[in-house]
Amino acid sequence: MSKLTKETKSGLREGTRLVHAGREPQDQYGFVNTPIYRGSTVLFPTVASLKDRDAPFTYGTKGTPTTKALEGAWTELSNAAGTVLAPTGLAAIALALMTAVKAGDHILVTDSAYGPTRHFCDTVLTRMGVKTTYYDPLLGAAIASLVRPNTTAVLVEAPGSQSFEMQDVPAIAQVAHAHGACVIMDNTWATPLFFPPHERGVDLAIEAGTKYLSGHSDLLLGLVSANKSWWPRLRQTFDAFAMCAGPEDAFLCLRGLRTMKLRLHEAQRQGLALAHWFEGRPEVKQVLHPALPSHPGHAIWKRDFSGASGLFSIILHPASEAAVAAMLDGLELFGMGYSWGGFESLVIPFDCSTYRTATRWAPGGPALRFQVGLEDMADLTEDLDKGFARLRAVGDAEKQAG
Numbered sequence: 282m283s284k285l286t287k288e289t290k291s292g293l294r295e296g297t298r299l300v301h302a303g304r305e306p307q308d309q310y311g312f313v314n315t316p317i318y319r320g321s322t323v324l325f326p327t328v329a330s331l332k333d334r335d336a337p338f339t340y341g342t343k344g345t346p347t348t349k350a351l352e353g354a355w356t357e358l359s360n361a362a363g364t365v366l367a368p369t370g371l372a373a374i375a376l377a378l379m380t381a382v383k384a385g386d387h388i389l390v391t392d393s394a395y396g397p398t399r400h401f402c403d404t405v406l407t408r409m410g411v412k413t414t415y416y417d418p419l420l421g422a423a424i425a426s427l428v429r430p431n432t433t434a435v436l437v438e439a440p441g442s443q444s445f446e447m448q449d450v451p452a453i454a455q456v457a458h459a460h461g462a463c464v465i466m467d468n469t470w471a472t473p474l475f476f477p478p479h480e481r482g483v484d485l486a487i488e489a490g491t492k493y494l495s496g497h498s499d500l501l502l503g504l505v506s507a508n509k510s511w512w513p514r515l516r517q518t519f520d521a522f523a524m525c526a527g528p529e530d531a532f533l534c535l536r537g538l539r540t541m542k543l544r545l546h547e548a549q550r551q552g553l554a555l556a557h558w559f560e561g562r563p564e565v566k567q568v569l570h571p572a573l574p575s576h577p578g579h580a581i582w583k584r585d586f587s588g589a590s591g592l593f594s595i596i597l598h599p600a601s602e603a604a605v606a607a608m609l610d611g612l613e614l615f616g617m618g619y620s621w622g623g624f625e626s627l628v629i630p631f632d633c634s635t636y637r638t639a640t641r642w643a644p645g646g647p648a649l650r651f652q653v654g655l656e657d658m659a660d661l662t663e664d665l666d667k668g669f670a671r672l673r674a675v676g677d678a679e680k681q682a683g
């Protein structure tokens with residue numbers, strides 16, 4: 282049985298914390314893991330206990346031992362004041378934005394944000410009378426020129442969705458805080474293990490637990506952690522919506538947490554190996570991976586991040602849609618699908634030019650995003666090698682046809 286007390290737990294290092302956070306075997310007959318509590322109703326033995334506002338559990342929407350365990354573990358890991366769970370990563374984004382804004386406000390959102398984040402801003406927030414300005418992710422401290430008297434939130438995401446621009450989060454946070462604005466970050470790519478959001482000036486940090494925390498492509502979950510100044514408002518907003526995550530999903534994320542460090546380090550190793558392999562390919566124009574010295578945001582990554590996960594993009598030399606389709610359609614190990622962070626390798630073609638408004642996306646060739654899984658690298662590169670052969674074959678046939 283674990284002999285750890287609250288005091289000794291708080292002194293532990295990260296890897297050890299990941300093993301011990303969010304479980305109390307002595308409170309559950311010695312069983313190692315916090316079980317799944319299902320439930321709406323919580324019974325109170327007396328009128329006095331019913332009136333006790335400090336009771337740990339009062340009703341299903343206010344949390345269960347399972348959801349509380351995951352929230353607590355994430356709070357520890359993130360050095361936050363508190364965490365709430367949401368049913369999806371996108372719901373967590375909506376919750377963070379609703380925590381920070383009111384009618385009449387103006388917000389700044391990076392042009393490189395996760396696509397559905399824009400949808401939320403352009404529909405729900407617009408309807409509520411909140412105006413969004415999209416900004417160039419490379420602005421850094423120059424974002425000051427876009428701040429208005431009614432700017433109340435700045436949303437950052439580093440690296441950028443699909444296109445992997447790095448943002449100077451501490452510089453942007455400094456400008457935002459000088460104007461009293463809330464800094465919201467989608468930290469899904471790095472997780473708190475590779476980017477400690479609250480130590481870098483972020484007020485509300487979002488994680489799509491769907492990705493690396495779950496790690497197995499079998500659930501949806503979101504988390505929002507807050508620093509001390511924003512925690513009461515986040516919790517209040519969460520209670521108002523009761524946007525609760527399911528108990529099985531919270532349990533599976535607690536399970537994922539135990540191995541997340543191992544999986545992330547392997548994703549980093551595999552991702553870099555594949556990125557280097559792409560750099561040596563004649564079909565590849567550019568590899569967009571922040572941990573490569575060739576990446577324009579490499580210095581920022583090196584300064585602020587302690588690792589890279591296994592998601593990155595490449596730009597091919599100009600090729601027709603048919604040639605790219607021939608390459609991708611025939612891949613046997615890389616599935617084509619959205620999402621990432623699981624154990625399996627994935628690829629999607631993408632085109633940011635269809636939705637960006639503050640920056641121009643013109644990479645000079647087709648763009649592909651890769652999620653590298655746990656397969657053997659030699660098998661992955663053989664699969665891709667055959668894919669590049671199909672790409673070249675279609676290209677050659679097109680040239681001959683004139």
Ligand SMILES: *Cc1c(COP(=O)(O)O)cnc(C)c1O
Nearest residue numbers: 369370371395469489491501502
């Ligand atoms: C997937 C993703 C989300 C949304 O998570 P869901 O659980 O799929 O809603 C948010 N941000 C980023 C960067 C993501 O990749």
